[in-house]
Amino acid sequence: MPESLSVELQASGIRPTRQRVLLLGLIRQGGARHLSAEQLYREVGQQGLRLSLATVYNALNLFSGAGLLRRVDVGERTWFCSNPDDHHHMFDEATSELTDIPASSLRLEGTPDLPDGTEHVRTDVIVRVRKFKL
Ligand SMILES: [Zn+2]
16 A cells, blocks of 8 residues: 555655655545644554654645645635545535535536636635524
């Protein structure tokens, strides 16, 4: 497994240091999920490993910059989503819970005129919910 993670990092243009391979492995172990830097940092600690929060944060930014994770800024936090499938997000404003919704569950019509010299990369939708107040 570390071997294939190493290859994956290299294919994404990231030098596969031992720490990066280890962090990507931890992220992948949890399947498709949303992680904050603090959460991953705690998991690192639970494995008995010692990395700084800055190292964890830098790796997450590096991974998301290379397209291995998707960065989602919502609420007061930054999440890193490991679900590689095309999807949007639903955010519960009361609990701060972030969940995936399949791209196929939303129908978007029309796209804005793009500035000259640009191409459409992706549209991210965040559907915000909260419980009714009775
Ligand atoms: Zn997601």
